[in-house]
Amino acid sequence: MDWETHAQRLAADTVRPESRWYGPLATVPRHVFVPRWWAKDRGRWVLRDGPGDPEAWVRAAYSDRTLVTRVGPLHADDAEPGAEITTGSPTSSSTLPGLVVSMYRHAVIGDESDVLVTTGSGYGTALVCRRLGDHRVTSVDVDAALVGKAEDRLESVGLTPQMAVCDITGPLPGTYDRIVSTVSVRPIPASWLAALKPGGRLVTTIARTGLIVTADKGPDGGAVGRIALDAAGFMATRRGEDYPPGLDAVYEEGRTAEGDSVSTGRYPVLYVPDAWDVWSMLELAVPGIEHRRADDGDRRTVWLLHPDGSWARAEGVWTDPPTVHQSGPRRLWDELERIRHRLNHEGGLPVHGAHVRIAPDGTTHLKRGAWSATID
Template sequence: MALAERVTHRASRWRAPVARTPRHALVQRWWERSPDGWSVQDGMADEERWLDVAYSDQTLVTSVGLLHADHATGDERPTGRPTSSSTLPSLNIQMLQHARIGDKDTLGHIGTGPGYGDCLACHRLGDKQVTSMDVDPYLVEAARERLGELGLHPTLETVDATGELPGSFDRIVATVAVRPIPASWLVALNPGGRLVTTIAGTSLLITADKNEDGSASGRVEWDRAGFMHARSGADYPPGLAELLATARDHDGEDITTGRYPVVQVTEAWDLASMLDVTTPGIEHEFEEVDGFRTALMAHADGSWARATAHGTDSPTVHQGGPRRLWDALDAVRDHWLANGELPVRGARVFVKPNGSTYLARGSWSAKL
């Protein structure tokens, strides 16, 4: 009940589902970061801590790369990216609230994970109105078993959600991020239905209602949300570690003095979102040592940048490759200072039947 009080209002229809959902039964083992990499945590080995962690409002990583915590030994230290998690309860509730779910609505949930969001939805709607999908067959089977032990039997399917969905729904809520929005989601959405998702590479939370012509229209909500990218395979493709190493160690083709202080882009959510809309696909690294800040940027097209400075001093900027990534970042910061805000948050959203997604606010517009 304490978790329900923290993440819901007392009048919320989601308060009772949160209070009834035994999160610890769905997440029995998880990963935590340690100095030498990810380390597995076994709830049954320390039941008091297990309950403390399970009923805190935090995300619990359950898979790293190809290794699920359920299958890990105590000495394994995976180094890949997280591939599954139990999303923090407040964010689960936020996504479900944005769907504006009615008592008789059917729900298609994309991103089963450990099944926590599905448990909430089943308690709110009844399990016959809930269908959940994940690309990982183990996650689906584990969720089916654990939900079944709780007396809940929603429809659970192993599917690549970027393709055809198994059924049609009044509401679709995705707890994975996509870009572009798959056309199949609009096909599976019933007329007048509502879609809630996030855009990969950003913290943009989109809600859109289906129109009679098969398109959808809505807005970028003022709330912020971030999820793992939807994937078609067991793991994510390799990142840009080699190019980031180049950015760290080499002189650039262009060496200039930046106009603005070095910033940790990934922690500046609106800035990062606007940059990824205008220049998608950049990977970032940041460190601060003894007051010296270093920001690295890399793109799959071979572009890279490095900015270094002490504190908020003007940075020395090295850039290489076909595009100037730090210049793209500075252009976004120019817009912010000139206009007082960035237009991406609160923008109108238009989704064509083929999934092409457009954002617009005032005189600004962009195609994702």
């Protein structure tokens, strides 16, 4: 396989030639880290085997897109040939290279930085190893099997960073100038602040939002920074082989039922995760909402589900005002419409670019103008 030509094209498409990340992108063989992956096809996860189709393998591996390597507890490497999965959520992946580099750029990694990163497939670890030298890199994951696979593949391309199996929300295996997490968290773990050296920087995303947090450690043991103006979404941290079950019981209650409140919505039906700023503002206002959708031709139905039993269902065609059913202790669609009204009234939402202050215990305060929110 002439992977070098494809890696060089990926590098040229992702960064400028003078970028310090051009060399790593052009010289790390991404296909080594993703020999098999799961592709979504008509609602199913279908196994793709790289060595079985080298042309498709090189196209996928050297494209700027995320390749899902694990669905639920089943890693693509361990699946039977031709396997399909009808249900389940991604639990590990090889993140699109452009986003990995973007997170590293937010970290402003210096040549002498000691860096902790999250493992996943190991590809992102390989990039920062090529940038700094593997002796400056620690890579961690909660899943021992993932760490083992990544460690073997890193070694096969001549890289031997420190690898560790650990829950990134708990104690970390050292101290670092930079912590860059390509899994999302809520709240910011206090252990990160303890493991950051004075003046060190953390970069992460907040779970169930598109918010990228960059913050530098201060003398009080906390950190201050900003919400980046760009957005990103990563899988949330997990402690077991899979994520806890979703809100199926709440969904079944609200799937077709008449709500306690039935009204006509002000704005067209929106699947909230499609709008990063709205999604993020809603999650900060009402943490824990799960979103589902169904499309039938021009008609769309979306559900907002909350662990406290609240649900909202909105149905509409294109830009027509939707019919909205709501039940439970909260009126979730009303919460959403308040945010959408603010967006339409002000032309933007305050969450991106907000000032960040993180206390030593991880409690995170966001503020921009008169708006504020707390993440704990």
